[in-house]
Amino acid sequence: MPSLPGTLDSMRKLLPVALILAAGCQAAPPAVPQTGQPRTDTSIAWAPCGPRECATLEVPLDHARPQGERITLALTRMPARDPGKRLGSLVFNPGGPGATGLDFPRVLTRAHDTLGERYDLIGYDPRGVGESSPVRCLTKEDLAIAFAADPTPDTDREKDDAFAAARKVATACEKAAGPLLPYLGTRNHARDLDRIRQALGEDKLTAFGLSWGGSLMATYADLFPGKVGRLVLDSPGNPTLSQFEVIRLQMAGTEKGLRRFADACGARADCPIGATGEEVLERFDRFLDRGLPVGELTEPAARLAVLYGLYRPDGWPKLENALAKAYKGDGRPMLEMSAWLAGGSQESGFSNFQDANMAVNCADYTERYGRRDLDRLAAKIAVDSPRFGPSSVWQTLLNCAYWPKSADPHAGRLSGAGAPPILIVGNTGDPDGVYEYASDLAGQLSSARLLTWDGDRHGAYGGKNACVDAAVDAYLLKGALPGPGSRCR
Structure with missing residues (x-):
């Protein structure tokens, strides 16, 4: 996953002194x-x-x-x-x-x-x-369509639509970036x-x-x-590593991070999203399965918001409150969090973060996956990462399906x-x-x-x-x- 443009915006000096636990x-x-x-x-x-x-x-x-x-x-x-x-x-x-x-x-x-x-x-x-x-290939409308798409297509029609969208994006990127694209x-x-x-x-x-x-x-x-x-x-x-192996390890880490977040919240009497860690996870699963969309907050945007919130423990209270509001019908805080990971904000508009992220990854990896590949890999990754793995396979690996050959x-x-x-x-x-x-x-x-x-x-x-x-x-x-x-x- 990307490191966030906003990851370092509130760093503070640490007061306590720790020691390196090694001999000099x-x-x-x-x-x-x-x-x-x-x-x-x-x-x-x-x-x-x-x-x-x-x-x-x-x-x-x-x-x-x-x-x-x-x-x-x-x-x-x-x-x-x-x-x-x-x-x-x-x-x-x-x-x-x-x-x-x-x-x-x-x-x-x-x-x-x-x-x-x-x-x-x-x-x-x-x-x-x-x-x-x-490199700019995605319009605001393209991002809106991507955020509204089913992140785990199940039917042939949904998969056809997903591949058609990937082809459209690759064509738009090639047209917009010209000769730059293979050299990223x-x-x-x-x-x-x-x-x-x-x-x-x-x-x-x-x-x-x-x-x-x-x-x-x-x-x-x-x-x-x-x-x-x-x-x-x-x-x-x-x-x-292969692109799939990168995703597999990342999403396994994300699942562990979600578990730590849930346990930490559930252990507190004032946790707004569950009385125990298990209840936090169960409520989150129900929300993903049946609670979306909430206003403009779609399932892909909700997943991005959680990824953003898990990056650092001092961001966990923000994620707790955003989830609590989404469960009550207000998806705006989660939508704003997802916008950061997409490379912008609802107020300021979007940078070209997503365009460049996709372009570099597709230039780095030579693998190009078809429908059967994605079905197989989505099932494989679900073993260790049932909440985030399949959607990451479809959303990330599909991006490069129609990408031009990399120069290096x-x-x-x-x-x-x-x-x-x-x-x-x-x-x-x-x-x-x-x-x-x-x-x-x-x-x-x-x-x-x-x-x-x-x-x-x-x-x-x-x-x-x-x-x-x-x-x-x-x-x-x-x-x-x-x-x-x-x-x-």
Whole structure:
């Protein structure tokens, strides 16, 4: 699943101090030179824009043809507040794929407050996203139709309609995006990152990637191991799995997250949606089966709202109240929550988050599924994820059924041989990024060190756990890795 544009909008500093439950830290070889002032041979012309600086950078549409057609990337910079101790540039990617990253270094307040003293904090919109040659195929009407569609088609007519809609979207995307569409895969994004590194005047890339952003950093390390500085992969996806396996693991994590949410609410005397965890789940199941639509709130929108609400425990009260109101006939709070995951809000309209998310995923994966495939996989995933699995199979795998061939899809397992130490942070209770992604990726990348957090939200760094924050800061500022097997509680 995507990481949300609004996931980091209310991060707070943590007051209690936690400890890394391991024997000390291992010092990594300094991967980022003490560069002082940046080199002047940069091709980026920065200009003031509000609390930051802004610029654009042209990169090849097809990196195999560097002299060919160009596309434009939008970037932001917050210069290091202590230039005399400047370490270099720190590039951020918030994930998605499809999330805008222009403001990410600013809203990730831990990074702004702690790392911004010594790093230039660089945000950017990846290709196809936001202000970077955006791909737009879905109108508001298309989104409305998608939100009204049956997420688990049962009859031949419903399945025919679903495939017809997928064909229509693919055709619209191809027409709107033109030559860009086959070049939106993660490997092309990684090559863009190297162009950004060069334009910033940095010998090595130092970067922080959340969720899909972590997958992107892993791909970069595999393609450019000699250009790696310090890379943090926070709750990364795993770009080496099949698309179905990604969905299977994600939805199993979501089911577990829903169970934790239900048990936590049901254990309280003031829970507005059930007296016990089981009652919370039973009432939710009845609502999905027979209680929808509620006004404009459809079943797909309700499912999206729950996914959004489960991302972090401090969002659970909002989900409780939204469900309670929906059960009483007011679907507006859940509709607004679903709009965030769709990449916008009811008031401000929608970004191109869904367009870009779909485009990157369809460019990354070569599998194209037919009706029998989807029926079989929906039944298979229902074993571990009966509430969310079948709908995710139909809604996600069907998206790519008529997509054009990718110019550079995922290429199997990663290695990154020769890269300096890389830090991966995984959360055991992550409802979306899934801890298995992080642990498997740590086994693939030859220089990776895994830090485990026993947390239950998506994304670890940035005011959620002082132990994690201290470890990430120490790595980025000093090159110090947590010891093998380190765990944060």
